[in-house]
Amino acid sequence: MTSSQVQGSRPTDALTFRTIDLRGRELGAAGLRRVVPRAAPADAADAEAKVQQIIDDVRRRGFAALSEMAERFDGVTQRHPRVPAAALAEALAGLAPDVRAALEESIDRVRRVATAQRPADADVELADGAVVGQKWLPMGRVGLYVPGGLAVYPSSVVMSVVPAQVAGVGSIALASPPQKSFNGRPHPTILAAAALLGIEEVYAIGGAQAIAAFAYGISAGDDGAAGLDPVDVITGPGNIFVATAKRLVRGVVGIDSEAGPTEIAILADAGANPVLVAADLISQAEHDPQAGAVLVTASPELALAVEGELQVQGAATRHRDRVAQALSGRQSGVVLVDSLEQGIAVCDAYAAEHLEIMTEDAPAVAARISNAGAIFVGEYSPVSLGDYCAGSNHVLPTGGTAAFSSGLNVTTFLRAVQVINYGKAALAQVAEHIGALSAAENLPAHADAVRARFGQTVTAGSGTLR
Numbered sequence: 001m002t003s004s005q006v007q008g009s010r011p012t013d014a015l016t017f018r019t020i021d022l023r024g025r026e027l028g029a030a031g032l033r034r035v036v037p038r039a040a041p042a043d044a045a046d047a048e049a050k051v052q053q054i055i056d057d058v059r060r061r062g063f064a065a066l067s068e069m070a071e072r073f074d075g076v077t078q079r080h081p082r083v084p085a086a087a088l089a090e091a092l093a094g095l096a097p098d099v100r101a102a103l104e105e106s107i108d109r110v111r112r113v114a115t116a117q118r119p120a121d122a123d124v125e126l127a128d129g130a131v132v133g134q135k136w137l138p139m140g141r142v143g144l145y146v147p148g149g150l151a152v153y154p155s156s157v158v159m160s161v162v163p164a165q166v167a168g169v170g171s172i173a174l175a176s177p178p179q180k181s182f183n184g185r186p187h188p189t190i191l192a193a194a195a196l197l198g199i200e201e202v203y204a205i206g207g208a209q210a211i212a213a214f215a216y217g218i219s220a221g222d223d224g225a226a227g228l229d230p231v232d233v234i235t236g237p238g239n240i241f242v243a244t245a246k247r248l249v250r251g252v253v254g255i256d257s258e259a260g261p262t263e264i265a266i267l268a269d270a271g272a273n274p275v276l277v278a279a280d281l282i283s284q285a286e287h288d289p290q291a292g293a294v295l296v297t298a299s300p301e302l303a304l305a306v307e308g309e310l311q312v313q314g315a316a317t318r319h320r321d322r323v324a325q326a327l328s329g330r331q332s333g334v335v336l337v338d339s340l341e342q343g344i345a346v347c348d349a350y351a352a353e354h355l356e357i358m359t360e361d362a363p364a365v366a367a368r369i370s371n372a373g374a375i376f377v378g379e380y381s382p383v384s385l386g387d388y389c390a391g392s393n394h395v396l397p398t399g400g401t402a403a404f405s406s407g408l409n410v411t412t413f414l415r416a417v418q419v420i421n422y423g424k425a426a427l428a429q430v431a432e433h434i435g436a437l438s439a440a441e442n443l444p445a446h447a448d449a450v451r452a453r454f455g456q457t458v459t460a461g462s463g464t465l466r
Helices: 028-036 041-061 063-074 087-091 097-117 152-169 188-196 207-216 239-248 274-285 300-316 320-326 340-350 364-368 383-387 426-441 445-452
Strands: 019-021 122-127 130-138 142-143 170-178 201-204 233-235 263-270 294-298 335-336 352-358 372-375 414-422
Touching: 028 340, 041 063, 041 142, 041 207, 041 239, 063 207, 087 188, 097 152, 097 188, 122 426, 142 152, 142 207, 152 170, 152 188, 170 207, 207 233, 207 239, 263 274, 263 340, 274 294, 274 300, 274 320, 274 352, 274 383, 294 300, 294 320, 294 340, 300 320, 300 335, 340 352, 352 364, 364 372, 372 383, 426 445
Parallel strands: 019 335, 142 170, 142 233, 170 201, 263 294, 263 352, 294 335, 352 372
Antiparallel strands: 122 130, 130 414
């Protein structure tokens, strides 16, 4: 944005929040997807090559590869990545009372929402003796990844574990990066959250190597060290390497979504409070230098005011360098539009992980949004609420994948199994239809399998009973 576009002058250049001006431009969905702020594609391609090497190494050498990677990436010496039960109990005993109370409140709210999300089994009687049912069965074993590094995420333990427990998963394993400051174990608050939820199988493994270990499992060592059984589903957020690893193992296991570096988009009109808009953009930018923060508005005056607030608030926040890097990156910026209508189209093209609606009649505008991981309605529903205590889940699709995938929820850990139960008379009612369709598809043995139940044969190629 320049002073020729908006009355006023740019604040001090402590950070550069770029502008994409779409006013006067008519772009379809494909065109909008090309111009919205995103990280450079080259970053993803580079990550994929590195991640594939890590996955191959873990599959080939198991715990030996994990130990070398723990030393290389995390600076810790590791004999075995499993966290002892005593360390989990110690972490829980040392948990600050206010943090424990906050975690317990979050657990309660997420559990209540997850319980309501659990779909019911269903039976449909189509005719006398013709019943088709669907039952929901939990996954046998799941691997939950909790990121570390620049921040500590006990909240992600809650968001991942609670829906799995509500689904009835029998075996839950959790991995989080080893920390040099804590004797090569995950941060004690993460361990405490796991213990609070009754999780006993916790591993000090980070990054793409944790995803590989969950997907392929690791055999028991010759020294008697316990192995790590492979899982059916892997969930959890992480950096670009974690998200890439999940993409590469999809098909070997199920995944929730590609939850990479966090992102926030805010659709705001001229009446929005620039102080709150800037605060919310910064709240997500502090996660990671690669975090995306996007403002979509038809008000150049609001955009300029928000940029000024970003300079002021960004300079005062604890992680100012990280925030400045995230807000100055190509994945962040202002998108200026002609109208609210165009703004909604931009938001659907961007398909944000988190989308805040700060407009007049925000609920009505929110109802018109199709693509988002989670939608936060009005100025008293900030993303921070969803991160901790809304009751919603904060493990959400990023990078535009919210256009076709969902955030973590109880159904992530369930499988829908259909049960077909027909009697003889019920099958007879549709036998002729099966014969007609099998003939149309040139698969006559399908019809023969039905006719055999009635002592009938078929004239070759005729598709008629005899």
